[in-house]
Amino acid sequence: LSSGSSALLSRLQQLQCHFTWDLKKEDVDLENLSTRLQEHIKLQLGQRGAVTRSYSYLAYVRYSFLSEEALSLLNQSEETIRESYGDESERRLIVTYGDMAWLKYHTGDYAQSQSYCQRVEDILVCTAPVHPAKVYGEQAWTYLKFSRSSLSKAIDCFCKALEVQTHDSEWNAGYAIALFRTEQVKSPAITQLRLALEINPDDAVLQSMLAVKLGAYKEYQEAEELLNKALKTDPDNPHVNRYIGKHFRNQVGLSGDSSSIDMLERALKRADQSPFIHHQLALCYKMKKIADSNLTLISCPTGAVRYWRRRCIHHLKVAVEIRPSFVLALTDLAQLYAEQRDLSRAEEIFQQCLKLAESEKSLFQTVHQRYGDFFFFNKKTEAEAIAHYTQVSWALLLPPCKYEWRQCAKRLKQIADRRLTKTRRDGQALALLGLVARAEGDRKKAAEFYEEALNCDEDNEEYLCAVCELRLELQ
Structure with a gap:
């Protein structure tokens, strides 16, 4: 690098934007993220800052594929910010201008890159000390949308933004959503969702998310009231329908109620490229299949079970076509193929999941637990099942509340107890x-x-x- 370009690069590295936030692209499916951001823009989802944020974020994602498209998206981001915030727009352009400076640098336009660096520095001088909250908030939303592995970073950034702007509706809403996605036994998400709704009481997405959390704690009456409010406020929002569908699916269980299916089908009409909604629908059909399987011996024909299985497989296949790295949907699909005795196809998918789980560590245990079940129930090969249930020494050293932990422990006990009924001199069974x-x-x-x-x-x-x-x- 020349001394001039070296000095520029040093200046760029001081900026706060997508290019400097250590977003590890290997942690995420960029095509899937791109599709989700495009849907947000198309459907104008979220509060007023959400669409402008999606433009600049999408520009960063698309830069990997086409720099001209990224430039156009950043221009749209600036235009939308100015339309939405008027006199307050400058302080919200810090991230967009930072991205623009980096993009110009990568395309060799050093003069324009210097110009955008200067614009950011001018804004920082004029807007301190409010600007840290804006930057922390934008950074938090970026981490929240990027991948599950960056969830803790999102929570930390939202907390920093709220230290400066305690009652900002966007930061409170984002913090609530981030907490909602954690899996703590006593989730702080309920408290934060209530606070966010006090600031913005008509946010239908937050209403539906709080309903899901309350339903998990069996506070059904308040959950139903929130669901009704959400449907009245924004009945066509696919995120609202997604969470309401999830609530119904969680509460209905195996009763065969079709409320969740109707809700998710409605959501799918507006967001047919959402792998999550397809997956949720598949899980609903799976419940119908299980319910009818339980009735088969009484009155329900086996044809109904096959029908629900076909519907389930269809939506799972669509989900993984849209998002090939969707590990949970892939394992669900593998289990259904195993049910149909298509064992080679099931095993091929499980092998694919193992490779994906190497980079998505949060699902490592889920894959091994389900793959172990495949060997235990479908292939009847105990040795392979044990190998997956005990994969690495910490396979069972998960929090005891985790479903995967309980299932692995249960299966290993079953295997050991059965073997010890034959002989007490079975060292492996005792070690299990x-x-x-x-x-x-x-x-x-x-x-x-x-x-x-x-x-x-x-x-x-x-x-x-x-x-x-x-x-x-x-x-």
Whole structure:
């Protein structure tokens, strides 16, 4: 680099924008993110800042494919910001101008890049100290939409924005949505959703999200009231229909009610490229299939079960066509193929999921648990099932509330207990019980199981190491 371009690059690195926020593109499906952002713009979803934010974010995503398109999107972002905020627009252009400076730099237009850097610096001088909240808020929304792995960063940035602008409706709403997506047992999302709704009481998306959370805590009356408000406020918003459909799916269970299907079908009419809605619909049809399977022996013909399975497979296939990296939908699809005894096709999809889970660690356990079930129930190969249930030593060291943890522990106990009914000299079965006991926090019981396993297999280093570690922990 020349001294001039080197100085410019140093100046660019000081900017706060998509190019400097360490967005790891390998963590996300860029095509899927691009589709979602385009839908947000097309449907004008969210508060007034949401569309302008989507333009600049989409520009960053599309820059990877076509710089001319990215430039056009950034111009649209600036135009929309000026239309929406008027005299207040300058402070909201910090991120857009930062992106523009980087884009001009990458296309070799150093003079224009310098110009946009100067614009940002001028805005910062004029708008301090309000500008940190605007930047933190924009950064938080970016992390929130980017990938699940950046959720903690989104929460942190929303908190920083709210320290400066406590009652800002966009930051409060974003913070509530970020908390909603966490899986804590006692979620703080309910408190934050209520606060966000106090500031913006007519936000139908927040109403529907709060209803989902309240339903999970069996506060059904308030949840139903919020659902009615959301439907009255914005009945055609696909996000509203998505969350309401999820609420009905969670509450209906196996009763066979069609409310969630109707709601999600309505959402699909406005957002037919949403893999999430297709997946939710598939799960609804899966519930119908299970409900009819339970009735088959009484009155329901098996044809109904096959029909619901076909509907389920159809929507799962569409979901993964739109988003090929949609691991949960892929594992659901693999399980259905296994039901149909198409085992080779199911195993091929599970292998694909294992590769995807290497980069999406939050789903690593889900894939191994479901793949283990495939071997346990469908292929009847116990050794492979055990290998997946115990994949790496921390496979069971998840919070005990996690569904995957409970399922792995349950299956391993089933396998071990069955084998020990035949003989108490089964070292592997005893070691499995030791692993589960250790994961459950019962070190004393775990040590006893491993010692008994070691008596069966005196040269087993794994059992010996486990005994030594547990005895040290018990001292």
